[in-house]
Amino acid sequence: PCNMFVAGFIGSPQMNFLDGTVIKKGDQYGIDLGGEATGIFADPSSFTQLDLACYSFGQNFNVTPLALITAQAACINGGYLHTPYLVERITDSNGSVTYQHDSTPVRQVISEETSAEATELVNEITQEGIVLAQNDDNILPVASGSKLNVFGWASTSPCYGGTGSGVLNDAYPVTDLLTGLHDAGIETNDELSKFYTDYCATRPSVGMAQQDWTLPEPNVSLYTDEMMANAKEYSDTAMVVITRVGGEGADLPTDMAAVVDGSWVRRVADYRGSQRGAGYYNGSYDDTLNEGNDWDAGDHFLQLSNREEELIDLVTSNFDNVIVVYNGANAFEMGWVKDYPQIKGVLLCPGTGQSGFEGFGRVVAGEVNPSGRTADTYAADLTASPWWNNFGDFKYTNASEFNSNASMFDPEGTTPSFVNYVEGIYVGYKFYETAADEGLIDYDKEVVYPFGYGLSYTTFTQKMSDITNDGSSLKFSVTVTNTGSAAGKDVVEIYNDPPYTNGGIEKASANLLDFAKTSELAPGESETIDFTIPVEELASYDYQNNGCYVLEAGDYVISTNADSHTALDSKTCTVASDIVYNESNKRESDKVVATNQFDFAAYEGFVWDASQYPDINELYVVSDLLITDYSSVYFDYLL
Numbered sequence: 103p104c105n106m107f108v109a110g111f112i113g114s115p116q117m118n119f120l121d122g123t124v125i126k127k128g129d130q131y132g133i134d135l136g137g138e139a140t141g142i143f144a145d146p147s148s149f150t151q152l153d154l155a156c157y158s159f160g161q162n163f164n165v166t167p168l169a170l171i172t173a174q175a176a177c178i179n180g181g182y183l184h185t186p187y188l189v190e191r192i193t194d195s196n197g198s199v200t201y202q203h204d205s206t207p208v209r210q211v212i213s214e215e216t217s218a219e220a221t222e223l224v225n226e227i228t229q230e231g232i233v234l235a236q237n238d239d240n241i242l243p244v245a246s247g248s249k250l251n252v253f254g255w256a257s258t259s260p261c262y263g264g265t266g267s268g269v270l271n272d273a274y275p276v277t278d279l280l281t282g283l284h285d286a287g288i289e290t291n292d293e294l295s296k297f298y299t300d301y302c303a304t305r306p307s308v309g310m311a312q313q314d315w316t317l318p319e320p321n322v323s324l325y326t327d328e329m330m331a332n333a334k335e336y337s338d339t340a341m342v343v344i345t346r347v348g349g350e351g352a353d354l355p356t357d358m359a360a361v362v363d364g365s366w367v368r369r370v371a372d373y374r375g376s377q378r379g380a381g382y383y384n385g386s387y388d389d390t391l392n393e394g395n396d397w398d399a400g401d402h403f404l405q406l407s408n409r410e411e412e413l414i415d416l417v418t419s420n421f422d423n424v425i426v427v428y429n430g431a432n433a434f435e436m437g438w439v440k441d442y443p444q445i446k447g448v449l450l451c452p453g454t455g456q457s458g459f460e461g462f463g464r465v466v467a468g469e470v471n472p473s474g475r476t477a478d479t480y481a482a483d484l485t486a487s488p489w490w491n492n493f494g495d496f497k498y499t500n501a502s503e504f505n506s507n508a509s510m511f512d513p514e515g516t517t518p519s520f521v522n523y524v525e526g527i528y529v530g531y532k533f534y535e536t537a538a539d540e541g542l543i544d545y546d547k548e549v550v551y552p553f554g555y556g557l558s559y560t561t562f563t564q565k566m567s568d569i570t571n572d573g574s575s576l577k578f579s580v581t582v583t584n585t586g587s588a589a590g591k592d593v594v595e596i597y598n599d600p601p602y603t604n605g606g607i608e609k610a611s612a613n614l615l616d617f618a619k620t621s622e623l624a625p626g627e628s629e630t631i632d633f634t635i636p637v638e639e640l641a642s643y644d645y646q647n648n649g650c651y652v653l654e655a656g657d658y659v660i661s662t663n664a665d666s667h668t669a670l671d672s673k674t675c676t677v678a679s680d681i682v683y684n685e686s687n688k689r690e691s692d693k694v695v696a697t698n699q700f701d702f703a704a705y706e707g708f709v710w711d712a713s714q715y716p717d718i719n720e721l722y723v724v725s726d727l728l729i730t731d732y733s734s735v736y737f738d739y740l741l
Contacts, residue, residue, distance in 0.1 A: 217274070221457045228451075228458030230619075232465050234472040234557040236439065236448035241339070241423055243468025243559060246287030249337040251294060252280065253417050254410075255319050256345035258298040259305040260429045263453045264349025266310045274456055279343065279429070282459030286467035291336050293329060302391070310351025313385040315361055319409035321393035322416045330420055340421040344410060346403065346430035347453075354404060354432060355385055356493060358397035362387045404484055405435045418444040427451055436550045437482035450476065450551075471559045471590035473619060475665070479531045480551035488533060492522045527643075531666040532610035538667075539611040545667065554595050554614070555665040560586030560625070564594060564662045566671040574690075576635040576675055580662045584623040593619050594631055595663045598640055601656025607644045612666050615639060635660070638689045641681070649698035651689060653681040 212220075234242065244250055260279045263270040270276065280290055302318035333340070348354050360366040366385060389396055396407045406414070418424055425447035428434050439445045449472075451462055464470040481487060498504075501518045508516055528536060531553035538545035563585055569578040580594045598613045620629045641653040654677070661672035681687070688695040 224455045224458045225461040225464075228454045228461030229465050229470040229472075230461075231452070231474040232462060232472050233450040233474040233476055233551075233555070234448075234465075234559070235436075235450050235476075235551050235555070236446070237557055237559070238446035239423075240559075241425060241446040242449070242466065244288055244339065244425075244466055246467045246469070247289075248339075249289045249291070250283065251291045251333045251337050251340040251421070252283070252343065253294060253340055253413060254343035254345075255298045255302065255317075256429060257341075257343040258295055259302075259345075260343065260459070261345045261347045261431075261453045262455060262458075264347070264431060265308060265352065266350040268349050268453075269309070270453075270456060277454075277457040277459045279427075279459045279462065282461070282463035283466060284463070285460055286463030286469060288463065288467055291333055293332055297324075297329065305347070306388075308347045308349070308352070310349075311384070313352050314387070315355060315358070315385050315403060316388045316391060317396065317407055317409070318391055319396075319407060319413060321409060322412045323393060325416060330416075334420060338421065339423040339425070340417050341425045341427060342414065342417055343427045343429060344406070344434070345428075346432055346434060348403075348430065348432045352385065353493070353495070354402070356402045356490075357399075358387065358401045358403055358407075359395075359399045361385050362389045362395075362397060402484065404432055406438060411438075414438070414442065418442045425449065429453070433476075433478040433480050433484075435482065435484055436480050439550075450474075468559060468588075471588055471622075472556065473558060473591035473593060475554045475556040475593050475595075476551050477553070479534055479549060479553045479666070480555075481534075482548055482550050486548065488528070489523075489525055492524055494521065495519050496521065527608055527610055531612060531614075535612035535666055536610045549667070552665040552667040554593075554617075554663065556593070558586075558590045558592065560584055560588040560590040562586070562590075562592040562623075564592070564670045566660075566662050566673055569660060569673045569675050571637065571675060574637055576637060576660065577633070578660070578673065579630050579632045580671075581628055581630045582620050582623065583628040584625050587625050589622050589624050591620050591622050593617060595665065596633055596635070597661050597663050597666065597669070599659040599661070600640060600642065601654060601658065607642045607646075607652060607654060609642045614666070615660070636691065637677075638681075638683065638691060640675075640677075641683060641689070643696070645698055648682055648684065649701075651683040651696055653677055653683070655679045 257279055262276055277285075280295060283290055298320070301320050301324075306314035306316040306318070308314065346354075355361045355366060357366060364386075387396070392409050394408060396409055398408065401407070422444050424442070424445045426439060426445055427449045428436065429451050431452040436448070439448055449462075449465070454462060461470065465472050484490065496519060498518045498520065504518045506516045525533065534543070534545065534549050534552075537543045538548075561584075563583045565581045565583075567579045567581075569576050571577075580596075582592050582594060584590065584592075594617060595614065596616045598615050599611050600609050600613070602609045602611070615635050616633055618631050618633075620631065623629055638651070638653065640658055641651040644650065644652040656677060658675045658677065659672050660675055661669040663669050683689045683692075683695070684697070685695050
């Protein structure tokens with residue numbers, strides 16, 4: 103684990119690695135690199151418990167010279183950074199080894215120039231990635247110099263990052279959402295902002311080992327008539343900010359009412375017969391903070407809470423021009439925006455890092471034209487997704503020999519766990535697009551924002567050239583023209599819709615092949631982007647018959663799309679005969695030919711434990727099927 107963590111985050115194949123060993127000196131721990139001046143120690147006063155379950159004394163691992171501090175922080179003390187000290191390894195004439203460390207902590211100083219460059223890079227990433235999801239009546243941009251009412255407690259305590267490696271520390275000042283708007287020349291209602299900070303000054307902590315999922319959204323009864331009257335006098339436009347924080351170490355709760363009453367942990371422990379491993383569900387929620395119950399039975403974290411629903415009702419009943427900002431990295435249920443004609447603008451803005459809300463302000467004010475695209479499908483109802491019942495942390499009941507006493511995430515220790523992936527190739531947009539083409543779902547009802555979706559303050563056209571095929575690559579170009587009145591960037595997305603035969607090789611009807619963003623185009627300006635697609639990338643994996651990738655004969659529709667669902671232009675490429683990529687015809691992109699590796703695990707007959715799925719009333723019995731077929735059967739059953 104230590105090798106993987108350090109090498110994965112810091113190392114590269116070109117770096118020279120040094121052998122290291124976890125060592126101990128008194129109450130301090132460090133890394134012995136075997137040199138004259140080597141290793142680092144953690145200040146013992148900065149932690150109370152050191153978990154070496156995975157990194158026992160004398161266990162060897164590798165670090166790069168540049169990774170010492172990261173290795174010490176991530177591997178030795180579970181990811182929490184502590185003060186490092188330089189260590190000298192001393193060997194006397196008898197061969198005895200002692201360690202002596204300098205009492206002066208090592209400090210790494212970032213230059214002002216480097217900090218400024220990093221800050222601007224964060225701003226650029228934010229303004230390039232924010233997604234304009236709705237813009238009726240051109241409610242956006244909000245002109246610099248305008249006034250804006252910003253509602254929602256999250257407007258004063260937004261999401262900057264995730265958890266674990268994605269968490270934001272307090273080493274440097276951050277630019278908050280309101281400051282980003284102010285710096286872009288937009289004035290905001292101070293009375294509203296003070297109302298929120300007086301209600302709750304800081305966001306409850308969501309971390310890797312423990313999570314407080316509380317959303318401090320004031321009850322609408324606390325908004326006085328005077329406050330709302332002042333707001334309407336201040337501006338006729340309102341922005342509502344909804345935020346969710348998520349990250350590594352803890353999946354988002356699928357039953358918020360259970361988190362509130364504490365049964366989220368208890369029921370898992372009771373089911374397993376042990377508290378061990380239930381720390382995965384070690385979340386809490388203070389439902390006494392807000393007046394009324396924040397959640398109803400069955401509500402999950404990626405939908406509006408009761409307080410947020412009331413807030414949306416309050417704002418839309420008082421303002422006809424409303425902009426919604428969803429600030430979070432996890433795809434949120436956004437179908438409710440269609441129920442409010444007053445909501446004319448929607449922006450999707452994930453965690454912005456230290457200073458990225460400067461970029462957010464530039465997008466809102468129109469200094470930057472948004473060109474981001476969704477990286478997920480925004481479904482109207484996440485509970486209707488085919489993976490919903492398999493989401494969680496399921497424990498092996500026959501692998502106790504692999505239990506660990508590691509207690510960082512769970513005081514009772516950990517046990518091996520698994521998630522049953524049953525979607526096969528139909529993950530994300532590939533499911534929704536294929537299911538719609540097969541008539542299985544009503545796409546407009548199920549999908550709010552497709553994968554790869556995003557609008558602009560201007561308009562574009564995209565035209566494909568003819569495709570040339572030399573047998574190994576498809577070559578073509580796409581010409582993008584700005585047909586609107588503002589400068590902006592567009593994104594070209596290339597998809598493949600392959601030929602499909604019922605009962606044949608599994609294929610999705612939409613497959614992203616490549617994408618590119620244009621430079622900034624002035625009104626009337628065009629840019630042509632060239633694409634080269636290896637023919638072998640059109641192949642699909644045939645696990646049933648050939649046990650390898652196969653490019654089937656037939657017509658392949660290559661299209662340039664606005665998103666996974668909306669084709670703008672297309673051309674057809676015809677493959678004359680099947681091409682089988684087996685041991686004698688390896689794909690160029692494969693270092694080793696891709697063939698079935700788990701046929702030995704296939705067996706006939708098994709019993710599905712329906713008690714793990716209490717919401718499903720029927721037991722679906724499967725027999726005489728390969729285990730690989732079970733995925734398709736269970737997938738179909740869920741639908």
